[in-house]
Amino acid sequence: xxxxxxxxxxxxxxxxxxxxxxxxxxxxxxxxxxxxxxxxxxxxxxxxxxxxxxxxxxxxxxxxxxxxxxxxxxxxxxxxxxxxxxxxxxxxxxxxxxxxxxxxxxxxxxxxxxxxxxxxxxxxxxxxxxxxxxxxxxxxxxxxxxxxxxxxxxxxxxxxxxxxxxxxxxxxxxxxxxxxxxxx
Numbered sequence: 001x002x003x004x005x006x007x008x009x010x011x012x013x014x015x016x017x018x019x020x021x022x023x024x025x026x027x028x029x030x031x032x033x034x035x036x037x038x039x040x041x042x043x044x045x046x047x048x049x050x051x052x053x054x055x056x057x058x059x060x061x062x063x064x065x066x067x068x069x070x071x072x073x074x075x076x077x078x079x080x081x082x083x084x085x086x087x088x089x090x091x092x093x094x095x096x097x098x099x100x101x102x103x104x105x106x107x108x109x110x111x112x113x114x115x116x117x118x119x120x121x122x123x124x125x126x127x128x129x130x131x132x133x134x135x136x137x138x139x140x141x142x143x144x145x146x147x148x149x150x151x152x153x154x155x156x157x158x159x160x161x162x163x164x165x166x167x168x169x170x171x172x173x174x175x176x177x178x179x180x181x182x183x184x
Contacts, residue, residue: 002030005040008100013086013118014042015102016074016111029109031076032134042113044072046134051078054124054131059149059163061121062087062156062172066143066179070116072136079106080129082122083159089147090117091180099156106130121149123160147178 006015020029037044054060062085065071075084085101103125104110114120116136149156149163151174172178 002033003036003040005042008102010086010088010095010098010100010118012088012115013100014040014113015104016040016113018109018111020109031111032074042074044074044113044134044136046074046136048135048138050133050135052131052133054129055164056124056127057160057162057164059121059123059158059160059165060169061085061146062119062149062151063121063144063146064089064117064119065137065140066145067116069137069140069143071139072116073114073120073133074111074135075104075114075120075122075131075133076111077104077106078130078132080124080126081105081107082124082126082129082131084112084122085120085156085158086112086114087119087121087154087156087175088117089119089175089180093117097154097175099154101156101158119147121156123158123163125159145179146172147175148172151175 020027087099
């Protein structure tokens with residue numbers, strides 16, 4: 001099989017490793033195969049692809065999009081390394097407010113499936129990192145939301161103390177004051 005699927009502590013969030021086939025010329029790797037993903041429980045139709053490059057210590061997140069355009073994200077590190085985080089923000093979930101994080105590396109051909117109803121963020125560990133991510137809904141600025149990366153009620157343990165943040169991310173509310181994708 002070309003992929004291994006590893007459910008993390010929040011089992012809806014799945015780390016994916018893609019097999020690489022290489023020789024002296026370089027390598028070949030599948031990054032997505034619908035049948036393999038469906039067999040692993042990821043029934044997603046991707047409608048938009050994004051590419052981001054960030055420098056060391058840049059933290060992006062924690063972001064999500066409200067229904068009816070809540071996004072599932074298949075995040076792939078192409079080059080470099082990041083610490084990637086998903087937070088369950090489904091109010092009706094037993095794991096509401098819980099988070100999971102893992103290091104993803106382009107050298108290791110790793111990806112992360114972050115389903116709708118989860119906030120997503122990452123911080124760059126290498127000098128720079130390139131990420132691509134496929135999403136299940138198109139971006140809609142009117143539904144774009146987020147909450148503070150260091151919300152003490154959520155308690156994400158980031159591997160950097162002084163991240164580089166955008167003005168937008170510095171101004172985000174805590175989760176308790178943010179709009180939620182599910183519930184009142």
